[in-house]
Amino acid sequence: MDKSSTKKHRARRRSPGLTQRGNIWWIDKRLKGLDSPLRESTGTSDLEEAERYLAKRISDIRNATIYGMRLERTFQEAAVKYLEENTHKRSLHVDAENLTTVMPFIKDLSLQRVHDSSLRPFVKYQLDKGLSQGTINRRLAIVRRILNLAARSWRDEHGLTWLETAPLITLPSYEPRQSYVLSWEEQKALFQRLPDYLSQACLFDVNCGAREQEVCQLRWDWEIVFEGRSLFLLPKQLTKNKQDRILVPNDAAQTVLNQVRHQHDDYVFSYKGKRLRNLRTMAWRKAWVASGLPQEKMIRQGVHNLRHTYATRLRAAGVSHEDRKDLLGHSNGSMTTHYSQAEISNLMAASNKACEEMVKPLLTLARVRNAQLGNSHNSPTVDNIEGLKVERKIRL
Incomplete structure (x- = not known):
């Protein structure tokens, strides 16, 4: 079978709703429960991988619309959303720095898996470095803020919040450092x-x-x-x-x-x-x-x-x-x-x-x-x- 016939054969067998733009497969498909067509990139040039991505998106949307099941999102997705929504904030660079510090310990965890236990290695590492509890609390506070937004404010296209309930992120009490009066x-x-x-x-x-x-x-x-x-x-x-x-x-x-x-x-x-x-x-x-x-x-x-x-x-x-x-x-x-x-x-x-x-x-x-x-x-x-x-x- 020559290359042209192989290309036509593969084109006939691809899943409905996938179109190729350049080297990337894109989704353009109407689904029950959505007011507008699902249009987004699969992020891949491989047809089989694109079809798996489309199947998962259809399954996620069906679970959300029929069974009220939330899409599983990573904390990294939520952190990006937070930074994008708060570009007006004067201290955003501080939030970004604090997130940069904690992200290596969160990695690709889903929102549901970010809690006191999963953050314990981060806290221990910061204490071992000699950082004050106040500094650690400020870095944990931005994590707690993002989780609260995900549970209370951010909603997907189905009206569901990103997170059902925000976990309790404990901020231990501490005695603030006192300033020093120079003679x-x-x-x-x-x-x-x-x-x-x-x-x-x-x-x-x-x-x-x-x-x-x-x-x-x-x-x-x-x-x-x-x-x-x-x-x-x-x-x-x-x-x-x-x-x-x-x-x-x-x-x-x-x-x-x-x-x-x-x-x-x-x-x-x-x-x-x-x-x-x-x-x-x-x-x-x-x-x-x-x-x-x-x-x-x-x-x-x-x-x-x-x-x-x-x-x-x-x-x-x-x-x-x-x-x-x-x-x-x-x-x-x-x-x-x-x-x-x-x-x-x-x-x-x-x-x-x-x-x-x-x-x-x-x-x-x-x-x-x-x-x-x-x-x-x-x-x-x-x-x-x-x-x-x-x-x-x-x-x-």
């Missing part, structure tokens, strides 16, 4: 060991209480000059609570701004012509260790210790509860504050109280608590407010 001597020892570009950024941070990426992405075109001083109006795209807020550097931070003003056209802090990506670099780690600062728990807090130090110094200097909230950029939606020029001046004076000569004698208590209680002291009491809005009447 003036520790701050000096740490910053002296940092390269100049990093020392400047960290000195600015400890004198205005910004979050790490607020420092790294700080732009000159956000600067507002008020009474001869620099303020920065941070856009909601950058802030943690997605609300515009004002950053109020004190005198020490103003000195840093004068030093870096002409180093980059766009970004306040840069290195070799590019903006800083993060502050907790290898240079930061080495300087922290060389300064004799606590390592086991504190080094992972990174530069958040600087923000915490600033907040503690404000409280020690007697800055009011409301002013501390505003300076740290917290919000709870309870009110909206419109800042007048007088209020801006008040915040500038409050921020300046965190400078060394103003607060040094008052920090003895913080040092004692760090030493005696193993840094078990509580963070400054900072309630939240709704976002900060600056009156545009400010004279630029």
Whole structure:
């Protein structure tokens, strides 16, 4: 039998509903119970494999429409769906990283087989690596979130949820790591060991209480000059609570701004012509260790210790509860504050109280608590407010 006759013979024997496009077999078939034809790729150029795929799809659809049986889907399919549906989420890259960490332990498990027992090897591996329970819980939380969506929200073309019931994913309780309050001597020892570009950024941070990426992405075109001083109006795209807020550097931070003003056209802090990506670099780690600062728990807090130090110094200097909230950029939606020029001046004076000569004698208590209680002291009491809005009447 020649090739042409073989091709015709095989074409006559193929299952109805299969058509070939290029080298791939595609399904185009009407099925009872479906409002529209089933049209999808089999993903193969092999006719026999394509026919097996078609037979399974017909069986799955019949079981779903007649017997109410759900299609068996893998957790990987659900993870892909979650990522595709949440491209708008600002922290999606964090979810993706957490999924990348846990997926080698889930592999090709179906949704029904992902539960505490199947995740136990992952938890053990993370603990053996020395990761905190908080970090492990955050990685398990995205798994739990996907399983809950599969059981409650996601439905197939037959109206059935992807998963009948979401299994309970246990997140063990743990004690969060405490931030570390730097004394003036520790701050000096740490910053002296940092390269100049990093020392400047960290000195600015400890004198205005910004979050790490607020420092790294700080732009000159956000600067507002008020009474001869620099303020920065941070856009909601950058802030943690997605609300515009004002950053109020004190005198020490103003000195840093004068030093870096002409180093980059766009970004306040840069290195070799590019903006800083993060502050907790290898240079930061080495300087922290060389300064004799606590390592086991504190080094992972990174530069958040600087923000915490600033907040503690404000409280020690007697800055009011409301002013501390505003300076740290917290919000709870309870009110909206419109800042007048007088209020801006008040915040500038409050921020300046965190400078060394103003607060040094008052920090003895913080040092004692760090030493005696193993840094078990509580963070400054900072309630939240709704976002900060600056009156545009400010004279630029």
